[in-house]
Structure formats: C-alpha cells, structure tokens
Amino acid sequence: MSRWIMLCAGLLCLQASQAAPVVSEEHLPNGLRILVQEDHRAPVVTTQVWYKVGSSDEPGGLTGISHMLEHMMFKGTSRLPPGKFSEIIAERGGQENAFTSRDYTAYFQTLAKEHLEVSFRLEADRMRNLLLREQDFVKEVEVVKEERRMRTDDDPNARLYEQFQAMAYLNGGYHHPIIGWMDDIERMKASDLRDWYRAHYAPNNATLVVVGDVRPAEVKALASRYFGPLKPFEFAGRERRNALAQAGERRMVLRAPAKLPSLLMGYRAPVLMDDVPAWEPYALEVLAGVLDGGQSARLQQRLVRESRLAGEVGAGYSADSRLSELFMFSAVPSEGVAVDQLEQALRQEVARLRDEPVAADELARVKAQVIAAEVYGRDSVFYQAMRLGAYETVGLGWKRLDELVPGIEAVTAEQVQAVVRKYLVDDRLTVAVLDPSPLEPGQGMPRSQGMGGAQHVR
Amino acid sequence: MFANLLRGLFALLIAAPAWAGPPIQHWETGNGARVLFVEARDLPMLDVRVSFDAGSARDGEIHGLASLTADLLDQGIVLEGGEKDAQAVAEAFENIGARFGASVTQDAVTLSLRSLIDPARLDPALATFTAVMAQPRLAEDDFTRERERVLLGLKAGEQQPGEVARRAFYKALYGAHPYAFPPEGEADNVKAMTAGQVRDFHKRHYVAAGMVIVLAGDLGREQAERLAERLASALPRGEALPALPPVPELREGKTLRIPFPSTQATIMAGQPGMARIDPDYFPLYVGNHVLGGSGFSSRLMEEIREKRGLAYSVYSQLMPMAVPGPFLMGMQTRLDQAAQSERLLRENLERFVKDGPTEAELDHAKKNIVGGFPLRLDSNKDIADWLSVMGVYRLPLDFLDRYPEQVKATSVASIRDAWQRRIHPDRLVMVIVGGKE
Numbered sequence: 001m002s003r004w005i006m007l008c009a010g011l012l013c014l015q016a017s018q019a020a021p022v023v024s025e026e027h028l029p030n031g032l033r034i035l036v037q038e039d040h041r042a043p044v045v046t047t048q049v050w051y052k053v054g055s056s057d058e059p060g061g062l063t064g065i066s067h068m069l070e071h072m073m074f075k076g077t078s079r080l081p082p083g084k085f086s087e088i089i090a091e092r093g094g095q096e097n098a099f100t101s102r103d104y105t106a107y108f109q110t111l112a113k114e115h116l117e118v119s120f121r122l123e124a125d126r127m128r129n130l131l132l133r134e135q136d137f138v139k140e141v142e143v144v145k146e147e148r149r150m151r152t153d154d155d156p157n158a159r160l161y162e163q164f165q166a167m168a169y170l171n172g173g174y175h176h177p178i179i180g181w182m183d184d185i186e187r188m189k190a191s192d193l194r195d196w197y198r199a200h201y202a203p204n205n206a207t208l209v210v211v212g213d214v215r216p217a218e219v220k221a222l223a224s225r226y227f228g229p230l231k232p233f234e235f236a237g238r239e240r241r242n243a244l245a246q247a248g249e250r251r252m253v254l255r256a257p258a259k260l261p262s263l264l265m266g267y268r269a270p271v272l273m274d275d276v277p278a279w280e281p282y283a284l285e286v287l288a289g290v291l292d293g294g295q296s297a298r299l300q301q302r303l304v305r306e307s308r309l310a311g312e313v314g315a316g317y318s319a320d321s322r323l324s325e326l327f328m329f330s331a332v333p334s335e336g337v338a339v340d341q342l343e344q345a346l347r348q349e350v351a352r353l354r355d356e357p358v359a360a361d362e363l364a365r366v367k368a369q370v371i372a373a374e375v376y377g378r379d380s381v382f383y384q385a386m387r388l389g390a391y392e393t394v395g396l397g398w399k400r401l402d403e404l405v406p407g408i409e410a411v412t413a414e415q416v417q418a419v420v421r422k423y424l425v426d427d428r429l430t431v432a433v434l435d436p437s438p439l440e441p442g443q444g445m446p447r448s449q450g451m452g453g454a455q456h457v458r
Numbered sequence: 459m460f461a462n463l464l465r466g467l468f469a470l471l472i473a474a475p476a477w478a479g480p481p482i483q484h485w486e487t488g489n490g491a492r493v494l495f496v497e498a499r500d501l502p503m504l505d506v507r508v509s510f511d512a513g514s515a516r517d518g519e520i521h522g523l524a525s526l527t528a529d530l531l532d533q534g535i536v537l538e539g540g541e542k543d544a545q546a547v548a549e550a551f552e553n554i555g556a557r558f559g560a561s562v563t564q565d566a567v568t569l570s571l572r573s574l575i576d577p578a579r580l581d582p583a584l585a586t587f588t589a590v591m592a593q594p595r596l597a598e599d600d601f602t603r604e605r606e607r608v609l610l611g612l613k614a615g616e617q618q619p620g621e622v623a624r625r626a627f628y629k630a631l632y633g634a635h636p637y638a639f640p641p642e643g644e645a646d647n648v649k650a651m652t653a654g655q656v657r658d659f660h661k662r663h664y665v666a667a668g669m670v671i672v673l674a675g676d677l678g679r680e681q682a683e684r685l686a687e688r689l690a691s692a693l694p695r696g697e698a699l700p701a702l703p704p705v706p707e708l709r710e711g712k713t714l715r716i717p718f719p720s721t722q723a724t725i726m727a728g729q730p731g732m733a734r735i736d737p738d739y740f741p742l743y744v745g746n747h748v749l750g751g752s753g754f755s756s757r758l759m760e761e762i763r764e765k766r767g768l769a770y771s772v773y774s775q776l777m778p779m780a781v782p783g784p785f786l787m788g789m790q791t792r793l794d795q796a797a798q799s800e801r802l803l804r805e806n807l808e809r810f811v812k813d814g815p816t817e818a819e820l821d822h823a824k825k826n827i828v829g830g831f832p833l834r835l836d837s838n839k840d841i842a843d844w845l846s847v848m849g850v851y852r853l854p855l856d857f858l859d860r861y862p863e864q865v866k867a868t869s870v871a872s873i874r875d876a877w878q879r880r881i882h883p884d885r886l887v888m889v890i891v892g893g894k895e
Contacts, residue, residue, distance in 0.1 A: 042836035090826045112829060139766070146790065305544055439719055
C-alpha cells in the first residue's frame with residue numbers, strides 16, 4: 001500500500017547513527033576537515049563535500065537561497081563551462097548529485113575508485129570559482145519554481161506540512177521551507193546568490209567525507225593537492241536560531257482540493273545539540289521506536305489494527321537535527337472516521353505513555369532493531385558517508401556517532417516516561433488539519449509555499 | 459570474497475573488454491524451485507528474496523487480488539500449535555531486528571527478509587518468514603481491514619496528478635491486456651473482492667513451480683542449499699502458469715486531457731516498449747539512455763530543462779517486463795507551457811527515431827553504462843535485487859557477465875534500426891493531467 005504521507009518514521013530515525021569501522025580525521029591548514037572510512041567490499045568510492053549552510057541559516061526574504069545555489073553549482077566555473085561537471089562524471093560511469101536540507105548543503109559523486117582524483121579536482125574548483133552568470137540563473141530559477149510546484153503546490157499534504165511548520169516554529173531557522181516561499185524564489189537575484197556563495201563556500205566551512213575502497217593516506221595526499229591551495233574566509237560562526245518557546249496549543253486548518261483529510265501533530269522537543277542531558281534526546285528516539293518502530297509498534301497495533309481509526313499513522317523524531325525539533329505524529333483517518341476522533345485517539349496514546357511506563361519487551365525490541373540496523377547500514381557506502389557528514393555538519397562531530405548505540409541501550413522505561421511528561425504536553429503542541437474541498441478542475445491553487453522534511457536534490 | 463573478485467575483475471575491465479559480474483551459483487530444489495545464490499562474507503547478515511508468478515497480471519478479472527494477497531501474508535499465520543495474529547508475527551520479526559517486506563509488480567510478487575546471520579536470530583526469522591509465505595491465516599477480519607486500507611490508498615491516488623496520469627496512461631496503452639490495470643487494483647473490483655478469492659489465489663500461485671529463491675549474504679553453499687530446501691519444501695510443487703498474452707500493438711495515437719486543479723500539467727507520452735528478454739534489448743536500452751534515461755546527460759534533460767527551464771524532472775523510460783512494458787516519456791510543467799512541452803517531447807522523439815544518437819552521444823553513453831557497472835553491484839541489496847530480476851525473468855546466468863560487452867556492441871546504426879522498427883512517434887499515447895476542460 002502506498003504511503004502518501006512521508007515522515008521520518010521512528011525506525012528510520014533510529015537507524016541514522018553510531019560509528020561503523022574506523023574513521024580517520026585530518027585537517028588541512030586552510031581549515032578543510034577530511035573524514036575517511038575504508039570499505040573494501042567493492043572497487044567503489046563515494047565523495048561528499050558538506051557545507052555548513054542550509055535553509056535554517058537564511059534570513060527572511062531570501063528563503064530557498066541555499067537550495068537555489070545548490071542548483072547553480074552545476075552551472076560552471078571560471079575553468080569549466082556549465083554542465084561540464086556532470087558530463088565528466090557521467091563519462092567515468094559515476095553518479096552525482098547534491099542535496100540541501102535545513103542544516104546543510106552537500107554534493108556527492110560515487111565512482112570507480114581510480115576516479116577519486118577527478119572528483120576532488122572538480123569539487124575544489126567549484127568551492128571557490130563558481131561563475132553564477134545571469135543567463136544561467138534566469139533559466140535555472142524557472143526549474144526551481146517547477147520543482148516547487150511539483151513537490152509542494154500540487155500536493156495538499158506537502159502544503160499542509162510547510163504551513164504546519166511555519167506555525168510550529170513561529171520564528172527561527174526551521175520556520176520556512178527548504179525550497180523557499182514562492183515569493184522569495186521569484187524575488188531572488190543572481191547577485192544574492194553571489195553574496196551567499198561568498199559568505200558560505202570556503203574550505204574552512206566544509207567537510208570532505210570519503211568512504212570506499214581507499215586508504216586514508218592517499219586521500220589526504222590528493223585532498224592536499226586539490227583543496228590545499230584554496231583560501232579560507234573569515235567566518236563569524238554559525239548561529240542557532242531556535243524558535244520562540246511555545247506556551248499554549250496552536251491549531252490550523254488548510255482547506256484544499258483533496259480526497260482525504262489528514263492530521264499533523266507536533267510537540268516541541270529538544271535535540272542533542274540543545275542544552276539538555278543527552279539521555280533526553282535518546283529517550284525521545286526510543287519513544288519514536290515504541291510508537292512507530294515497525295509493524296509491531298503501538299500506533300500500527302492500536303490505531304490501525306485494533307480500533308481501526310487510522311488508515312495510515314506514523315510518529316517520528318530526529319535527535320541529530322541542528323536546532324530544536326518537533327516530536328511528530330501524522331495520520332489519515334479511516335473512511336468514515338472524523339479527524340477529531342483520530343486526534344483524540346492519538347492524545348490518548350500520549351496520555352497512556354505519560355501514565356504507564358513502556359513494557360520491557362517493547363523497550364527490548366526497539367533496542368534490538370537499532371543494533372541490527374547498525375549492521376544493515378554498513379551495506380551502503382553512501383549511507384555511511386551521509387551519517388558522518390551530517391553529524392559533523394550539524395555541529396555534533398562525527399565522534400558522537402559512537403555514543404548512539406550505547407545511548408539508546410541505556411534508556412530506561414522511566415526515562416521514556418519522563419520525556420513524555422516533560423515534552424509531550426499540550427502547551428508544546430501544534431495541530432494542523434487538511435480539510436478537503438472538491439477536486440474541481442481549473443479552480444487553481446492559491447499560490448503557496450515549500451516543503452520541509454527531508455532534503456531537496458538538484 | 460566477492461569484493462576481491464570484483465576488484466580483480468574491475469582491473470580487467472580497464473585492461474580488456476572481458477568483464478564478469480559476481481559469481482552466481484544456481485540450482486533447483488527437490489520440488490523444482492530455482493535458486494540463485496551469491497556468497498558475500500563481509501557483513502554478518504543475509505538477504506533473502508522469494509518471488510512467485512503471482513503479480514497483478516495474474517489477477518484475472520479481480521484487479522487488485524495479487525496485491526491484497528501480498529498485503530495479507532503477514533497479518534496472521536497458522537502454525538501446528540495454533541495461530542499467530544498480525545501483532546505476534548510482527549513481533550517475531552522485530553524482536554530480533556529482522557525486516558520483512560512484500561512487493562507486487564505486474565509480473566511477480568517478491569517477499570524479502572533481511573536478518574543478522576547469527577543463528578539465534580536467523581533461525582526464528584526464517585521460521586516466521588516461511589510461515590508467512592506458506593501458511594498465512596488469510597482471515598476474514600484481517601481481509602476486511604486491509605481491503606479498507608487499499609480503498610483509502612486508491613482514493614489518495616485520486617488527489618495526486620502523477621497517479622491520475624499513470625493510471626490513465628496504462629489504460630490507454632494496454633486496453634484489455636492485464637498490464638492495463640494498476641497492481642493495487644481499482645475501487646469497484648476491490649470492493650467486490652472476498653477473502654475466499656484471496657485464499658484461492660494464494661493456494662494456486664504460491665507454489666514451487668515458478669518460485670525463485672535468492673540468497674545473498676554471509677553463508678556457504680551447503681547452508682544455502684539447506685535453507686532453500688527448507689523454504690521450497692514448505693510449498694506444494696504446483697503448476698507453472700501459461701505465458702501472459704501478447705501485447706496488442708497500438709493502431710493509432712491518442713491524446714487524453716484530464717482536467718485537474720493543479721498549477722502544473724503532468725504529461726506522460728509513450729507506447730508499449732520492450733520485454734525483458736528481447737532481441738532488441740540492448741539497442742533499445744542504450745538508445746533510451748541517450749534520449750532520456752540518464753538524467754543530466756540525456757537529450758530530453760538538455761532540451762527541456764537545461765536549455766528552456768520548462769521542467770524540474772523530464773525523462774524517458776523503457777520498462778522491461780515479461781511481455782513489453784511501457785516506453786514512457788514524462789514531465790511536469792506550468793499549465794501555460796503544456797502545449798509547448800507536448801510539442802517538444804514529440805519532436806525530440808521523432809528526431810531520435812529518425813537519426814538515432816550521434817557518435818559522440820553513443821560513445822558517452824557506453825562509457826557511462828560500462829564504467830558505472832561496479833556501482834550497480836556494490837551492496838548486498840543491489841546484488842539480491844539483480845538476482846531476483848534474473849530469476850523471475852529467466853535471464854541467462856551470464857547476463858551480468860556479458861552486459862558490458864553487449865552494451866559496447868551497439869552502434870548508431872543498430873540503435874536507429876531497433877528504434878525505427880519498435881517505436882512509432884506517429885502512434886503516441888499522450889496523457890495530460892491539469893487545467894480546465
């Protein structure tokens with residue numbers, strides 16, 4: 001069955017962590033950080049360059065500029081004409097793309113290992129020599145508008161999600177969608193992009209992650225050769241613009257052409273980067289697993305199979321975001337069930353977690369899944385590089401990955417109950433409801449807004 | 459072991475034209491199930507895939523039957539000592555970190571299991587997996603609940619322009635052929651379905667004849683044989699099914715315009731394409747790579763996105779299936795650009811069929827496909843997926859070994875020739891979802 005609301009499911013969130021084999025860390029004199037992990041299963045290597053800039057760094061009026069710049073990074077440098085980057089990689093059988101999230105912008109190539117040098121040469125070039133020509137920008141901005149229409153404007157649940165986020169995060173870095181509000185995309189100029197590029201793209205604001213059939217020494221030598229000559233910039237440092245503390249429940253309705261209603265609920269919750277004891281975010285991860293870690297978890301059991309109030313339901317939370325998060329619920333009611341009734345049922349699940357500690361077997365199951373996922377994750381070179389890059393770039397540092405499995409394993413039922421009592425309270429809650437209007441052709445969408453959640457690829 | 463082999467082989471690829479894929483072992487179980495096995499010793503885990511000739515093309519008149527049957531497998535099992543309900547089945551997998559999945563395409567149902575190799579986990583995971591496959595409970599009550607969820611999913615599809623377009627496109631392409639209907643079925647059919655029909659479908663189609671067992675992971679041949687035997691012997695031998703009916707050729711093109719309250723027009727254009735075992739497989743495949751199958755280096759991307767900024771996503775696909783799957787060009791664009799985009803898709807296809815790729819484009823495509831081949835086999839998951847395809851479609855065992863050389867053997871002339879015989883731009887089905895009547 002198709003899952004038409006995509007959220008970070010508990011299990012997936014939990015999956016995202018813990019260090020695998022050995023990671024070597026190096027620094028170039030210009031500030032570039034290099035992380036290398038060996039994986040000799042196949043003659044393949046993944047290179048990722050991570051910049052410490054994402055939509056959460058953007059000021060009002062310029063939302064979406066990090067993502068727009070990501071697109072322009074393929075439009076040529078003073079040495080390489082537009083489109084040539086992709087052509088060179090493709091000619092060597094490589095895969096390449098990029099993604100922008102709230103917390104970072106990253107570029108990657110996966111190639112047969114002997115082409116590592118090509119990847120470094122090209123990435124080093126566009127780190128400092130990007131062209132950003134007006135004639136390329138005016139076309140690419142149209143591509144991004146089409147991307148926004150496709151992902152968000154023509155998808156009622158995506159519109160609900162971005163408006164929900166704007167309400168849950170009244171201000172701060174997570175208020176606006178990664179792709180940006182349409183007004184801002186329309187207003188953007190090539191000169192804005194030049195400023196954004198100059199302010200964020202330099203070796204001392206980047207991390208180079210390499211995973212695959214390579215040796216750290218050869219990677220470092222190659223990196224010094226290509227990235228070493230690049231000049232660093234002076235940075236004031238990255239700000240963490242958390243949203244205003246919430247004091248009281250918030251609610252909204254989106255009326256849009258659709259066939260099914262849907263429901264989003266989010267409780268403001270801290271992350272590992274916040275000034276809270278680390279067991280709290282780990283306990284929230286375990287809580288997400290108890291609620292939505294597979295088919296045996298509570299929401300599937302109780303709301304889909306037992307009461308049958310939900311056709312689809314999920315919960316999710318990410319401890320490794322850069323700014324304070326939401327502990328999320330999303331649901332679609334079964335045919336004939338009112339959204340309100342489903343909301344009450346979800347609130348009852350929260351109440352039950354507040355009143356009774358989770359069972360020992362539930363806790364053990366979540367932990368067993370985390371440990372297995374740790375092994376499964378090593379099957380993907382790309383995924384391993386992602387984890388290193390993300391932890392490093394949000395400010396946790398890749399070494400914190402080592403703490404994840406022990407951190408999760410140490411969580412007790414009392415701690416899960418404690419975070420529910422502290423964070424899953426009405427004063428921290430935001431609720432959004434999609435109220436379907438008829439799918440009448442040609443009535444048009446009100447011009448609307450972006451996307452949140454995962455990431456935007458080129 | 460596999461890694462070393464690939465490394466060695468890759469060196470060969472650079473030096474010489476010969477290149478082999480991973481060492482695939484193949485045998486049949488006592489009751490006739492076919493097994494494909496790759497020993498991959500680096501990670502302490504196992505991937506299992508079991509496929510049956512029980513995809514939606516076997517639905518008969520009851521569209522959605524194969525899919526609902528697959529949905530119901532893990533919703534309860536019958537064991538010697540009694541029954542386990544959906545909760546107990548899910549716990550049996552998840553208590554030990556095992557992952558179960560079931561997916562349905564037109565041509566097959568594939569059940570998958572991923573488990574740690576440690577016997578304390580693998581043995582119970584396999585026991586539950588075997589029961590889910592061979593002794594699902596298929597109870598009335600579970601059936602009713604899952605059917606409601608399928609209906610809800612179908613309704614959700616009606617609010618997605620891409621889904622509306624996809625359904626209309628397949629229908630227009632395939633008429634009365636089984637490929638015309640989406641695997642998840644259609645509301646009227648699903649509403650009329652009964653649990654008895656699901657039980658009959660399971661009994662007839664989940665049999666050793668036509669069963670394909672794929673194993674990739676940390677185990678040796680002997681253990682793999684025992685494991686495959688255990689899976690297959692849980693099922694009756696059964697009978698192989700007749701081949702699917704041939705796909706009727708489109709007599710004429712048609713254009714369907716479906717109004718929808720969206721800011722974009724979703725455009726899909728195409729016709730029946732090629733089969734998995736097809737004399738024109740490589741010239742069609744390499745040609746499509748140039749036309750719209752290779753992302754940023756494809757022609758459609760260059761003409762429609764890079765030069766004109768008309769779309770975020772534009773592509774062409776040839777889906778190789780048991781009998782010819784669709785050839786499909788697709789994109790989304792602002793409503794007022796729809797007419798221009800339709801014209802561009804047509805013109806690009808016409809030009810490609812008339813002239814074929816340029817020598818430079820073909821050279822680039824070959825380098826990309828052949829050079830990227832190790833990337834397609836760099837994880838246990840990828841290897842297991844390939845083995846499933848090879849087993850389900852009965853591809854020759856040296857298919858992966860010979861893949862690069864067959865790609866290299868294509869030429870501008872052979873591609874042009876194949877496309878001219880097989881793809882007819884004057885008979886395109888064009889579906890446009892969006893805008894007013």
